[in-house]
Amino acid sequence: MSFYTALTGLNGAQADISATSNNIANVGTTGFKRSRAEFGDIFATSPLQNASSSIGSGTILKGIKQQFTQGNIASSLNALDLAISGQGFFALKPSLTSTQTVYTRNGSFNVDNDRYVVDSAGQYLMTYPVNLDGSVTAKDLDSAVPLQLPVTSGEPKATGKIDLGVNVPADAPVVTDLEQFADGYQFDPSDANSYTNSTSITIFDDLGNPTIATIYFIKTQNASAEDPTNKYDTRLVINDTIIDPDLVSAVDDTGKQLYIDRFGAQTTAVPDDNYFLEGKGAPLYKMDDLNQQVESQPATLQGEQSSFDFGEEGDKLVEIVTDPLLFKATREAGNADSDIYWGKDFLTVNVDDGDAPVSINLRPGKYNAEQLASEVERAINEAYGDDKKIQIFQNVDDKLTIDLFKLSADGTLQGLGDSKIEIDLLQDSSVSTLMGMDVEGASPDFTREEFLAHTQARLVDELNDYIYDADGSLGTGAATLGVEDRLFVRSIGAAMDGPYDQPEVVTITHTQDTDAGDTVSQDRYLAHSYYGKRPSLSVYDQKAELLEVDANGDVDADGNAVVYDNTQNTLTVYVPNDFGTPTSSSIRLVGASTNDDFQNHLNGRELRIFENVTTDDYRMLRIDTSGLNLPEAGFNLDSDNISILYEPSQDLEAFFEGATSTIAGGFETFNSKRIVVRETGEAAMRSSDEKSLNEAIVFGSTLIDTTGASLAKLGLPASGTPVVGTETVASDAAAVVATETTAAGSATAEVHTLALGLTAFDKRLTTINIGSDSITADLRGLDHADMDAVVVTLNALPATTAAGVTFSTTGSDLVVTANAVDTDLGQVSVATAETHTLSLGLAAFNERFTNISVGDKTIVADLRNLDHADMAAVVATLNGLPATQVAGVTFGTAGDNLIVTANALSDDLGDVSVAAVSNGASSKVAWVDENNPPIKIAYDETNQRLQFNVDRTVLGTGTGSNFNAFTVYGASDADSTNGLGIPAGGNAEQVLIRGGEILSTEPFIADGEEVQLNDKRYGVSVSYNGDTKSFTVASGTTGENIDANGALGVSTDQKASNIQIGRRIISTSGDGSTDLSESIDLDSRIIGGGENALFGFGASKQDFSFQEGRGLAAQPAIATGRAAQGDLTEVFRLTSNNGENRFNVSVNGIAGIIDIPPGNYVGTTLATALEERINQISDPVTGQTVGGVTVRYSTVDNGFVFQTGTTGDGSTIKVKGAARLGLDEVPLGVGSVPKIFNLVQATNADGIALYVDSEGTVVTTPPEDMVDGYFPLYIDEGELTFDKTGKLVSPKNNVRYEQQAEGFSISLDIDYSTSSQFAQPFSVLSVEQDGFTSGRLDGLEIDSSGTIRANYTNGQNNPLGKIVVANFNNQNGLKQIGNATYVETAVSGTPQVGEAGAEGFGNILSGSLERSNVDITEELVNLITAQRNYQASAKAIETTTSLTQTIINIRM
DSSP, X not given: OHHHHHHHHHHHHHHHHHHHHHHHHTTTSTTOOOEEEEEEEEOOOOTTSOGGGOOOOEEEEEEEEEOOOOOOEEEOSOTTBEEEESSOEEEEESSTTOXXXXXXXXXXXXXXXXXBEEOTTOOEEEEEOBOTTSOBSOOSTTTOEEOBOOSEEOSOBOXXXXXXXXXXXXXXXXXXXXGGGTTOOOOXXXXXXXXXXXEEEEEEOTTOOEEEEEEEEEEEEOOOSSOOOEEEEEEEEETTEEEOBOOEEOBOTTOOBOEEOTTOOEESSOSOTTOOOTTOBEEOEEGGGOOOEEEOBOOEEEOOOOSSOOOTTXXXXXEEEOOXXXXXXSGGGTOTTOOEEEOTTOEEEEESSOSSOEEEOOOSEEEOHHHHHHHHHHHHHHHHSOOBOEEOOTTTTSEEEEEEEEEOTTSOEEOOGGGOEEEETTSOOHHHHHHTOOOTTSOOEEOHHHHHHHHHHHHHHHHHHTTBOTTSSBOSHHHHHTOTTSBEEEEEOOOOSSOOOSOEEXXXXXXXEOTTSOEEEEEEEEEEEOGGGOOEEEEEEEEEEOOOBOTTSOBOTTSBSEEEETTTTEEEEEEOGGGOOOSSOEEXXXXXXXXXXXXXXXXXXXXXXXXXXXXXXXXXXXXEOTTSOOOSSOEEEOSTTEEEEEEEOSSEEEEETTSSOOSTXXXXXXXXXXXXXXXXXXXXXXXXXXXXXXXXXXXXXXXXXXXXXXXXXXXXXXXXXXXXXXXXXXXXXXXEEOEXXXXXXXXSOEEEEETTHHHHHTTOEEEEEXXXXXXXXXXXXXXXTOXXXXXXXXXXXXXXXXXXXXXXXXXXXXEEEEOSOSSOOOOEEEEEEOEXXXXXXXXXXXXXXXXXXXXXXXXXXXXXXXXXXXXXXXXHXXXXXXXXXXXXXXXXXXXXXXXXXXXSOSSOXXXXXXXXXXXXXXXXXXXXXXXXXXXXXEEETTTTEEEEEEOHHHHSTTSSSOOOEEXXXXXXXXXXXXXXXXXXXXXXXXXXXXSSOEEXXXXXXXXXXXXXXXXXXXXXXXXXXXXXXXXXXXXXXXXXXXXXXXSTTOOSOBOOOOEEEEXXXXXXXXXXXXXXXXXXXXXXXXXXXXXXXXXXXXXXXXXXXXXXXXXXXXXXXXXXXXXXXXXXXXXXXXXXXXXXXXXEEEETTEEEEEEOOSEEEOHHHHXXXXXXXXXXXXXXXXXXXXXXXXXXXXXXXXXXXXXXXXXXXXOEEEEEOOGGGTOSSOOOEEOBOOEEEOOOOOBOTTOOBOEEOTTSOXXXXXXXXXXXXXXXXXXXXXXXXXXXXXXXXXXXXXXXXXXXXXXXXXXXEEEOTTOEEESSOOEEEEEEEOOBOOEEEEEEEEOTTOEEEEEXXXXXXEEEEEEOEEEOSOGGGOEEEETTEEEOOTTTOSOEEEOTTSTTOOEEEETEEEOOOOOHHHHHHHHHHHHHHHHHHHHHHHHHHHHHHHHHHHHO
């Protein structure tokens, strides 16, 4: 066995030496892969043999394995020497007809006699077929073909295209701007100054003859702000002939024709299905003329220069008024020099062709130019907005309860108990009366300012009424509120028909109680001024007459009382010494003087004393007249009919009711044109038991108009004798007479029956005449319905016995019977009845009297709010008064007279009179300062809710009221929050009264009718131009009329942006009202027949400027929330937890906080709730409102989409809400204004418009049939356009040059697409042309992907094929067949074929060969090792043989 074992080792060593010898032998064989002998040991054993004592049996050759590692790459000069760097084998065909494919790494190829590429064994190299661009047409072995090289490259080809890439210098000057071309540019190839750079190229004609083409580059434009591109013109010169380029169509990157719409927007597909270009011409539009975009424009209307000078900076202030009493002072009233303007019906505006225009009202105030523009903008957008009025629903929202709390001894808060302050909002107020609204028994709608003013007025009324008992007398309410020592008398006049256009002074007798319990009266003076045609009121305590002083300074009847020195700007007034030194410098000169200077400049005007000089006989009051606009010439006045008022009263004040807004942030006023005179200061510290309350303020005589007519015009009570009733008998024509009859059974009894009955008894008879006797029968205290009691009373009278008669009844008649009377009774009649007739009639009723005196009793009958033309209604009211029942009278009418009849009076009526014909004027004790009420209501624009505030200095701690807290809630029987957000009593919040604390109600939405019912428009803007000193109004939309698909992006008809402005006719003699029946011509640019000099619009204004809307419609801002966390198509519960129901919204910079009432919602209902509340957001400072916002819930996306009503890039919307609703991170939505190009039609050198006819030829005559709406786009012939970065912008396609002439023919396209413009010298980056003469094979190019290209002598470079590269999953399974060539086997698997450089395949290296991967050093080491192994095995055999021989010898 040992011999056999050693023999296996000897055989193994021999095999190893053979493999190593083979490797060494092929060390120079290209592509050869070294082999390695692999051995395994032999071990024989049996199952019963002990393995630990077994000996192996030698070794065995397992196989010879190829080592497919990369061999070294060696360069060569033969392009067909190929190497694969990486994985893969070349595929070869043993013969052209063989179906077998062999594989090799040996890339040593050559060309055989048939021009096939073969290896040294004549096997054919396989390639994929390719297109002209080198791309493979089929990639599989079946499609692969042997590579054969063509000798020639076709027939000669004329140059048809040049690919030219150049870099033109960025810093080159503009050639056409050179001085030598000042009279016009002319290109001359021989003049180097006429071009920037040039380059030449050899091209070929149809016969393959070469010629030189030179391209010249001429810089024509540097980049600018208007056109940020650089431009070069090109010229092609061949054989000294300048060839002009053809018209070049503009194309996109894919080569498709570009079209433009009317705004220059580009497309390759016209949206109009009926559009076609074939056979039609078009205006010539070039891409290079589309160099500047402008935004689409709204329609704008600019007025004439404003009549008011706002100054160079526009910062001078103009005054806007809306109070009817101030209308006469305005420019609109005919005052040409007035700088006061009427704010009502300020402009009539029609935006975007609405069905009807809107008339806007401005808020009163003083504005500079920009502020006025902003205010007009606000007013227009508000008029066109979707704001709704606030509706007070009857029995739901009409009741308001206020409770005030004091801190009790036990530390708890105690309210007013059963005496809470109840406010009925459906009762009249001065605001509702002024508005002509019927609020009682209705559910009226108010604008927000109307609602707040009405509610505040009702609150003031109820606070004042709180101190009265039900019978109209002062009760304990003042003590309850702690205002007992803070009462005052307030007298208010009747509504004036209009402003009284004269000054007047009314004497007021002011009566007050003294500390001793007596009363004291003092005359004070109510001054009504009409200076500057602006009515104003003031009260002075003192009045004095003027003195006349002569030039010598002596008192003289022929002197002057007033001297105006225009040179010293001083006005001197002479008064008696007892004028003294007033505490105030304020005075007024008043009187009936007819002097023009006095009437025009001084009468009723407030003046200020700056010097009070005393002399022995008089005082000189000096007034600085600077800024008073007195005439340039001086003047003097005597004292006739001129008085001086001084010492402004600290005890009485006067104002027009409602002339000042008491609402925080309110602008609108509600001047009732009624004069209020009330006590103030120390006089307003009355208690309810003072004697002088009923006579505290009595209006007396007038100073200027002594007829008393001025009092009526001012609405103040007239003085004089009261209207007294006349006492009459029951029947003036004849007394009620009884009929004498004979009594039954008595010849002498005289029986008289008075047919009076109950009706007569109701006349309250006081005397019965019986013949010449009279029986005084005062029956007024009896129940005359009980006739038996009347008879008993009459029969018991002594006078009855003396007359000898008895009384009885028959039915309802009174019977008088003679008893022992010798003579006839004669006539028995009713002599008198008590009836008083007040001859007032309709005229007296129109005087608005407020009480009636019956004897010493007064019936308080406030009839001011009745329709006094309806006397029946007046009588019904009088008879229903509790005071009437107490006084015991009834009221009736006879024609136009008021009848007063006695009812159960124990005394005679006495005089019946109108105690005070007051023209509606009435005096009342009050405690609330209506101009600064202690409890105020306001509106919180940000949170959309009402707010209440209590003035701590009036009702809080430390005052007589000493209230600590307050609460406000709805009706006492309400069980939930009403429609105004006012909670029910059980949910009302208590707020401390400390100073500034605010009680806020719940948010609510205005759910009345829309403020203005009209087409909705949003985003109108108004601006002021300081250069032209004019205002411009712009529509909130952009664009012009476009039919559907008439422009890109317009899928439906687009209406034009439009604006029309004017003003309605305003009556100059009235109160600023307009005739609403005035017809408005909506076909006119200026609408309405009125004038607005301030804004420069009106019927007479012709110098206005209108710009039509242009372009496309601007787009709104859209904010889109992400998908909600739950399915909002299902009902979900919205709660107030963690503010889930609160949304922060900002629209166009106007922010608001939206609180949605907790409850059940789905996505659509929540969207509706959000939309309602967002659209009533307003800016508390500017008054700008939000409108037109839409909120949509998308069932597809399960999210909310918010869209503004306004459009354009100034439109924004931002929303933040609960993450659960997908509103925690909503991106800001911003609107946009589409940009357009102003199309400029190309012209020739003479400025004549150019067209392109149906043949593509440029012509100057418009073709008969032209396309409409969309036009083909072209580029400037031969012009190169570069952007600021040096990138070529156009042309994107080829520039064509074509010219046919005798002996000359050219049709050439030049592609400049690889050109650039950098700050580098001119250079040719690339140049190729496709023309050639007939050429022969001149060389091969093989790239790394295996693409084989043939070069020909005519410059052609044609792709021949792409080398097939194959690989195997198991390369060691390949079978070697010699010459470093292999075939596939089942072990190697099928070949995977592909392209060189692709994944899994190496790159092709041309001019390179892969050497053998045999490492000669390693192989020599292996050889030595194998040799030693061989020697060792041989020695083992020798030893074994020797041992065996020894054993044999021993046996033998």
